[in-house]
Amino acid sequence: MGKLYFRHGAMNSGKSTALLQVAFNYEERGQRVLIAKPAVDTKGNMQVVSRLGMAREVDFLVLPTDNLRSKLAAVAGTAPIDCLLIDEAQFLSPDQVDQAMEIAVLDKIPVLAYGIRTDFLTKGFPGSIRLLEIAHSLEELKTICRCGKKAMFNARLKNGNFVFDGDQVAIDGDEVTYESLCPNCYYAKLGKTS
DSSP states (O other): OOOEEEEEOSTTSSHHHHHHHHHHHHHHTTOOEEEEEETTOOTTTTEEEOTTSOEEEOSEEEOTTOOHHHHHHHHHTTSOOSEEEESSGGGSOHHHHHHHHHHHHTSOOOEEEEEOSBOTTSOBOHHHHHHHHHOSEEEEOOOBOTTSSBOOEEEEEETTEEEOOSOSOOOSSSSEEEEEEOHHHHHHHHTOOO
């Protein structure tokens, strides 16, 4: 039986690096892995990109209206699949997370989904909320804040300045970047102090 795994962490906790390592491990043993990511994540276009400089083409992009299970079947063809890896899983819809569970349980294919839990305002992404509700296994990948404490929040910077308003989704680019912060540093940047 396959299982649905959600491996989550703040920005820069090594999620994409871990995904690429899992793909390598499966393939080193002669097993077939497919990698997907939501199309809304335009960083790297058709690639999973690690901060360490590693990159790999995805096998398919998931559009907001796609049925994940049907899309996987169409891409896979008749050859068996040993594992489905999903990068930036927070951008999946709740229905697509349910379809990932169907792939795991009904099709007996392990699904490893990697993503962040919350946005820059500490609100849950719909895909992450559903993964937290139904995944067989939850694993936190940890990173540290600039002060050395465990980072939990993803702060957004626009042109180098911390911002606390705007759309939930803004992909890294020239104007927008993110920094992982502990709760104390996040609240300090928000202007809340004890």
